[in-house]
Amino acid sequence: MSAPTAQTPTTFRLERPREGVVLLTLDRPEKYNAMTATMFAELETAARELDREEGLRVVIVTGAGKAFCAGYDLADAEKLAGLGALGMLDLQESAARALTGIRSLRVPVIAAVNGAAAGGGLALALAADIRLASPRAKFNAAFVKIGLSAGDLGTSWLLPRLVGPAAAAEFAYTAGMWDAARAEETGLVNRVVPEDELLPAALAMAEQICANSPGGVQLSKRALHANMEVTSYAAALELENRGQALLTRTSDMSEALEAFRAGRAPSFRGN
Template identity: 45%
Template sequence: MIRMTQVVHRRELEPGIHLLELDRPDRLNAMTENLVDQLHEQLGLLAADDSCRVVILTGRGRGFCAGLDLKGYAPGQDGRLPGSSPQDRMRLIKRIASLVTELRALPQPVIAAINGAAAGGGLALAVASDVRLAGASARFADGFVRIGLSGCEIGVSWLLPRLIGASRAFELMLTGRLIDAAEADRIGLVSRVVPDDSLIDAALGVAREITGNSPFGVRLTKQVMWHQLETGSLGAGIAMEAGTQATASLTADAGEAMTAFLEGRQPRFTDS
């Protein structure tokens, strides 16, 4: 069996903080079947790794992820894309889209450190992350509509309106236009913009703040925040909060946090 080139790398930057890096810089980290499979594999390993507290997702080189790699998919004389059957295309789309739900379900918060292009599937990875920081070179586009497809793909039509509002999301998805980091910051798509050479350091700063909190509290916060996007009423949302908060208040870490506050020291969390 021929081993495929490793194009998704994971390493621990600091205790509890892991960097997940897409590594096809010559193609702006555009998605191939190999990259998608390796990303699924790494996310599965991270989900089972209790020592990992935060994940930083980024791309090597000049791009975060430029979407699906279209090289070799030129239309034939009939104007249609060659190769796969409709069934194969459906499987491919579902396989890529399941990255979004996998990122959402990951116990650890994901910080997207967005360098260069985040387009199509790359935009989906960004909006499925929990925190987004942009380098000054970052560019964003939901460009599906510009290649003859629907702009609604890979969960973006559900996620983007919830992040920036329906009006702005409609405009970006119907036009497919490219926006720069400054506009992404202005409309609330990213938390802030930093110089490109400071991007990973900025993400590390956020990750350190997160790891300063109790592991159980962080996991619950991510879980409840995502669930609240689908909760149908304020009452249901408050009931969910009450149940999870009551559980969290009974952990040893909650008691340790209160004791540390009263004693004027940093808490020593044990995830218990």
């Protein structure tokens, strides 16, 4: 069933395969789901609307057809030279807002990488909290081959935190292609699963997440994201302490304790 939005997007589909789970499928298969200015605007809007949606628990991002996302559409790229410096900055900031919107969703985001994830497509996969990949998945940061920098849409910040500085440097400077096995070995993806099991595996993980308290999951995500950006153990503890104190005031915490004492599964309501 399609998700209700203010305006139906043209570059991706929104579906609800399970209660509380949204599947966002990039839907330009003839272009390997390449990004355009329209896609950036639609992703930013969708992220804003989803983040306000009651009952949302997990978002899964994948691509239609053979690719996850091939990066910026080269047909659109021909127009870039005519934009001027400020016009190019507007486009870059629009792209950054789109990916920031996905990364900043209050609920976990799972990337189901079904094929090539290159350039901006790599950045989109990195923006997810968890990455599952099919054996056909390929990852590429070929920015330096076209005169650009791997400092694009958060790649230079997220990549070293996932694979380590040395592997990130090799990947960025050589513009090499990593297959699914190499991505799993370095920690770029959490797990490689058979192609026909990719979406079922993402949905199974989403259901595992949905079985836990919504507040606990959301504040866990907030703590993990925030503490990637602080350099102080004391600051990390301060944020964690506030989150735990808030969660002990929720009805879900009381329900979890009652369910434990009764030997049954808890029924969380998200408050």
